[in-house]
């Protein structure tokens with residue numbers, strides 16, 4: 001069994017740590033934020049200081065893929081989330097009324113999951129981590145650099161542990177970077193004279209405005225969770241303990257949207273969207289929380305088939321992150337942690353092989369979600385820009401448009417779409433299934449469904465008051 005250090009105690013770092021500890025490894029999670037996880041959901045929301053996670057109070061949902069991964073890898077966690085007040089969601093309950101075939105299918109259970117506000121779900125995962133006999137979470141400890149060990153591949157540095165901000169050296173057989181979007185790993189690796197990994201980075205170009213509400217009943221979902229409404233998009237998410245959130249987002253360069261910071265303006269815009277307006281029917285528990293400056297970033301530590309480093313891997317946002325509108329980061333991160341667990345099981349004793357095995361699994365099973373999100377975001381931002389400028393939007397991707405159109409009427413196409421949206425399956429796999437091409441062809445050329453709401457002129461009026 002190995003000694004493993006996980007840098008970063010966010011949800012993905014903790015899930016990775018738990019999975020590896022379950023396999024008998026001695027795991028230490030090092031987390032700079034000093035505050036212990038609170039004991040109750042209320043305290044988690046009201047008072048948990050997590051400055052290391054800039055998006056801590058931004059809207060978060062878990063997805064069916066998260067449930068699928070943790071039910072397999074960390075049994076009992078879903079139940080603990082439910083015990084913490086997380087809400088159960090079944091996406092098939094909001095099957096569009098236009099679908100006549102409402103018969104259940106085998107496996108429909110895969111669309112059920114539990115979810116809650118980020119501080120609450122993270123507190124539940126953190127409590128499970130605190131209890132694990134082979135997992136130690138040291139809070140208030142920042143990783144400042146890596147320790148060099150004897151190379152196992154010629155010319156490739158090998159990591160033998162970490163150095164903390166106070167100069168303490170913590171040795172390990174494997175170091176897992178789970179430090180999130182702003183991972184300092186490029187600097188750490190440069191200090192070891194590692195070849196640079198392959199890196200991509202650009203601003204996602206979106207700004208988010210969110211308000212949380214509470215009330216006796218969760219609002220009924222009558223539209224998709226993520227709904228494009230002209231030149232803005234809306235996200236509506238159920239939360240834990242009778243809470244929910246409403247988000248409006250758009251391009252950062254759409255200056256009039258800044259007015260959404262005012263609660264009155266925010267509510268006025270949401271009230272003009274018929275499928276989301278009733279999500280305002282509760283007591284607001286926050287003002288409008290804004291967040292911009294979200295980066296798309298990807299870092300690969302194997303270049304041309306050769307690791308740039310061994311004894312060191314990156315998971316979750318420290319590996320790749322995107323604009324979060326599809327709510328996938330934690331689910332994809334949990335899937336990534338699951339792949340790491342599998343790679344450690346087969347290849348722990350061979351550091352070069354471990355790096356390559358994990359990289360191959362990542363590229364095969366996780367990178368397509370990253371690339372797909374970038375493509376979807378570029379298309380949506382181009383559409384928003386065109387609507388803002390009064391131009392005809394660029395034509396949508398024909399395959400995706402056909403899947404969206406078919407999903408309005410066809411029960412199986414709807415399930416296929418849901419699988420891709422919730423990360424249960426990759427779009428390519430779903431589209432290659434027998435019969436799917438015929439289902440899409442039956443609706444080819446039909447316009448994708450729109451969401452009613454203000455056009456650009458009306459939106460500007462609402463923003464100006």
Ligand SMILES: Cc1cc2nc3c(=O)[nH]c(=O)nc-3n(C[C@H](O)[C@H](O)[C@H](O)COP(=O)(O)OP(=O)(O)OC[C@H]3O[C@@H](n4cnc5c(N)ncnc54)[C@H](O)[C@@H]3O)c2cc1C
Pocket residue numbers: 007008009010011012013014030031032033051052053055058059060061062141142143144178179180181184208291294315316317318321324326327328329330331333
């Ligand atoms: C506005 C917004 C909305 C989002 N909504 C959703 C959503 O609905 N659903 C979803 O699944 N995802 C969502 N995400 C993405 C989600 O927040 C991330 O994917 C998720 O937090 C990644 O988890 P992580 O553990 O990899 O990183 P993080 O949660 O960022 O955790 C990283 C941890 O590393 C620690 N750390 C940093 N530096 C060091 C260091 N030097 N040494 C040790 N530790 C360090 C930090 O303190 C932090 O605790 C959203 C993101 C944003 C920005």
